[in-house]
Amino acid sequence: MFFQVIDILGTIAFAISGVLVALDKKMDPFGVLIIAFVTAVGGGTLRDVMIGINPVSWMTNMTYVYVIFGSTVFAILLRNKINYLRTSLFLFDTIGIGLYTVVGIEKGLVAGLHPIICIALGTMTACFGGVIRDILCNEIPVIFRKEVYATACILGGLTYFSLRLFMANTNLIFIIAIIVVIVIRLIAVKFKVSLPSLYKKEQV
Numbered sequence: 001m002f003f004q005v006i007d008i009l010g011t012i013a014f015a016i017s018g019v020l021v022a023l024d025k026k027m028d029p030f031g032v033l034i035i036a037f038v039t040a041v042g043g044g045t046l047r048d049v050m051i052g053i054n055p056v057s058w059m060t061n062m063t064y065v066y067v068i069f070g071s072t073v074f075a076i077l078l079r080n081k082i083n084y085l086r087t088s089l090f091l092f093d094t095i096g097i098g099l100y101t102v103v104g105i106e107k108g109l110v111a112g113l114h115p116i117i118c119i120a121l122g123t124m125t126a127c128f129g130g131v132i133r134d135i136l137c138n139e140i141p142v143i144f145r146k147e148v149y150a151t152a153c154i155l156g157g158l159t160y161f162s163l164r165l166f167m168a169n170t171n172l173i174f175i176i177a178i179i180v181v182i183v184i185r186l187i188a189v190k191f192k193v194s195l196p197s198l199y200k201k202e203q204v
Contacts, residue, residue: 002171003106006178010099011064014129015040015071017092021137023079024089035133036072040064042129047104047121051111090189093142097126098181101153102174105160119157126153126181148188151195156181 018039022032041058048056058064104125108118127143127150134141143149160177167173187193 011040012071013092013096015068016075019075020089039129039133042132043125047125094185098178100126115161123153152184
């Protein structure tokens with residue numbers, strides 16, 4: 001039950017982040033809904049295909065569809081309240097990757113996969129909905145910029161498996177791992193911490 005709540009909260013966070021991007025691009029209501037939908041389920045769909053879940057999770061559980069519709073309507077109706085666009089998008093996106101990292105890891109564990117593969121699945125679950133969203137909206141995906149994004153998911157995953165060695169309370173481990181992802185992302189953006197670029201400026 002607790003795990004399902006995390007999954008639903010992640011769906012809400014990513015759906016709203018999709019709505020905010022679509023509104024920024026001045027899309028019509030149908031376009032807004034599509035962007036919200038692919039942002040919310042894109043990463044999870046890729047994950048389910050890779051581990052052989054057929055049909056993928058959201059196709060067999062209408063709760064996800066209802067939640068995305070509800071989140072989209074909510075975000076549109078209250079867009080003037082939450083549309084401090086860049087800040088709101090960043091917050092919902094950050095919350096979403098924290099929640100979905102743990103969801104992806106847990107799905108990998110249920111499938112009996114190695115912890116390293118589980119962390120990779122968690123990172124993909126958290127990141128690839130945003131990648132699809134940004135590509136459809138003609139933006140360079142955040143994961144491909146210098147910002148700490150996927151790295152936060154990986155560190156959250158490592159935290160998750162490290163805590164499993166010492167703690168038995170799975171729900172608490174979930175919460176701590178989610179907080180680690182969110183805090184790392186917030187700190188990285190606040191203090192402009194980024195991965196080094198391979199690009200070298202030419203000497204003039």
